[in-house]
């Protein structure tokens with residue numbers, strides 16, 4: 001069974017809701033889904049994944065320090081073994097998200113991962129519709145992985 005890994009830094013209740021929505025929707029497909037906190041994860045999070053979704057808040061114009069730390073620790077261990085891995089990202093931003101998207105694109109380019117879609121930026125005041133958007137992304141990734149589209 002193919003593996004979809006959600007690397008999610010979820011310091012707030014809203015981010016936890018987004019993670020749950022992504023995971024639940026992806027899990028409707030006939031695949032194995034798992035959620036890992038970046039600070040608790042090592043390179044195996046990517047080495048064992050057939051596709052990756054990252055979820056992060058934007059803090060000070062960048063992805064969370066926890067997610068950046070995971071990339072820093074895992075880059076060389078992954079580089080030669082994870083090229084082509086499909087990736088999608090969800091960014092929760094108070095008002096912007098641009099810097100985080102740029103940084104994630106740099107990171108994915110460095111690792112030679114493959115974007116399934118542009119990062120989903122959920123910005124501004126919290127809206128319940130964000131949960132639906134996150135869920136749709138998770139569902140699309142799960143189905144695409146199940147059906148061998150990605």
Ligand SMILES: Cc1cc2nc3c(=O)[nH]c(=O)nc-3n(C[C@H](O)[C@H](O)[C@H](O)COP(=O)(O)O)c2cc1C
Pocket residue numbers: 012013014015057058059060061062092093094095096097123126
């Ligand atoms: C230290 C700190 C820095 C932040 N910097 C940014 C930022 O640069 N750009 C932005 O859009 N939001 C920024 N935010 C807002 C966070 O993205 C937001 O609090 C986070 O996504 C959680 O949203 P929530 O309250 O809906 O859970 C920052 C928040 C904190 C605590």
